[in-house]
Amino acid sequence: MEISRGGNSHQSETNLLKKTPEAILPGTPNKLRSAPKCMWLPLARRIRVKLGIYAALRAGTAAAGMKNLSILGSTGSIGCSTLDVVRRHRDRYRVWALVAGRNVTALTEQILEFRPRVAVVATEEAQDQLRTGLRGAGLPPAEWPELGFGPKARVAAACAAEVGFVMSAIVGVAGLEATYEATRLGKTIGLANKEVLVAGGALVTEAARASGAELIPVDSEHNGVHQCLRAGQRQEVVRVILTASGGPFRDRPAEALASVTPQEALNHPTWKMGKRITIDSATLMNKGFEVIEACWLFGLTPAEVEVVIHPQSTVHALVEFKDGSVIAQASATDMRMPIQYALTYPERVLAPVPRLDWGAGRCWEFRPPDTAKFPLLRLAYAAQQAGGSATCALNAADEIAVEAFLEGRLSFPGIAQVVEETLSRVSRRQARSLDEIMEIDREARQTAEAAVGRLGRQEVPRAPEA
């Protein structure tokens, strides 16, 4: 299937249309598809057995009805919310693998509570710390999960035959390889890690098409779009509208942005999230990433994805259909709702989230974003339009620039300058493999680091933080 430069014109159908068992079960071994008929079983029982095998295979579990989960980024904001959903639905979900970075204390607690078969951290040092933590917690070694560290172990944890659903919630490009490999195997992916599609959209969506894997968006806006699209056919969609809170600086004059501190930027008005996405929300880079993510997930061109500022963060997305009807998705700002939706789709079950109070008066405001004040949103549209390596470089440059801002080496407006400069310097090409994506990522990081060094030296020292 050909992929257009603006996005993937087929993916929404892959995600949203009902599939045949073969399509849902791309990984079903041939020997099971053609298993010898149990002639001695009465017909009704044979059918029940077949349905049971089908359900178990679909969930990737031994027991029908239970889904085995691999949670990539279990110690982060999305990871912890996912575990909270699991905690409330232990009859449906079993944690097969927990994958974290360096927060060994949180991971130890999660292991004690969820007893996964596999636990993976980022480094060997963190693995040693995890061993010490498990020993200190008094867990007998016979009850420890299999431990691992580094990229290969992340891939193994996501790709285990027993795993049916992978929650992709590592931050940044570090989550790309494991998500890509699990997609290639046809696993169902709950996609929170938007950088996966920003850096490797063509590769990952092509892999999903080939394997039949479903990518169910967890990002609240895309999850909202996914829900709205259930109201019509893909070919009836005119455009998709993603809302943005506008971040903590939406009403601050552009001239005042040079002196904002990391603390101020980390103070998001409506969501509690990890540091990178919080800073990206303040610069509107996050919304730019979401435009790119929407193009890949739903087969749209950048021109078909609009962004509006909606300070209340209650309406997450809207879809306009050909007949002029606009379907909106609204819910409280609690990520457990989209996480649970991804886990239970296409079913809906009771979620432990606050409800909107329709009895209380409320006002919803919508206005266009200021792309002169927040140039990263404009740069994201341009990068997706340009295609090829541009969005991979965009993500890598932003990752470096945000880190530098958080460490006090770069001003807030400097983030956009570093990204713009990196985009103009990194050579454009089409990545055809994960290795090529990682090569572009490395080149963009080096270019961005050099830009941070130059800009950081030029910038007027900022007022010390309170």
Ligand SMILES: NC(=O)c1ccc[n+]([C@@H]2O[C@H](COP(=O)([O-])OP(=O)(O)OC[C@H]3O[C@@H](n4cnc5c(N)ncnc54)[C@H](OP(=O)(O)O)[C@@H]3O)[C@@H](O)[C@H]2O)c1
């Ligand atoms: N938070 C939200 O509400 C939200 C909403 C929509 C989309 N998202 C997206 O979801 C992703 C996660 O966001 P978040 O807010 O949950 O971030 P976060 O709180 O910063 O958590 C990031 C997770 O990634 C892990 N990690 C980082 N580097 C790693 C590595 N090299 N190897 C393995 N694990 C690594 C961290 O592990 P340690 O902490 O153990 O180091 C942590 O578990 C991001 O892509 C974000 O854009 C988040």
